[in-house]
Amino acid sequence: MTFEDGLPTVAEYRALRAAVGWPSPGPDVCRAALANSVHGVVARTGPELVGMGRLIGDGVMYLLVVDVVVHPAAQGAGRGRQLVAVAGARRVQLVAADEVVPFYERLGFAREPSHLMAYRTLR
Known part of the structure; x- marks a missing residue:
């Protein structure tokens, strides 16, 4: 497995999201x-995309970790941990579903008392 800076193709991105x-x-x-990502990292086994993560934000002070996705066949081997690279920012945030909060806590993230609101969701 290799890790490289960059983003998946649109087809790869959609297929990986569907896989999970x-x-x-x-x-x-x-x-x-x-295209509007500040940074991305992908994990590949040969030519196959097996994981990805993106950072969005202003690129200087604030970053939001999004789309940390590992294909189910490659989960459980520390791939997600390797994809979360957040060095250089003053403040990095993410939104995590309850079932993955422990994963992010092991990486040094902490729950904050803020309340997020969503206007609409993907369909």
Whole structure:
């Protein structure tokens, strides 16, 4: 397995999201989302994408970790930990579902008392 800076193709991005049961908007929206990333990292086994993570934000003071995804066949071997690279920012945040909070706590993240609100969700 290799890790490299960069982003997946739109097709790879959508396929990896589908593999873990996440919804995905259409290709044009995914293309724009990927293009507006501050940084990305991908994990590959040969040519196959098996994991990815992205950072979005202003690129200087604040970053948000998004799309940390590891294909189910490659989970459980520390791949997610290797994908979360957040050095250089003053403040890095992420939104985590309850079932993955312990994973991020092991990486040094802590729950904050803030309350996030969502206007709409992907369909």
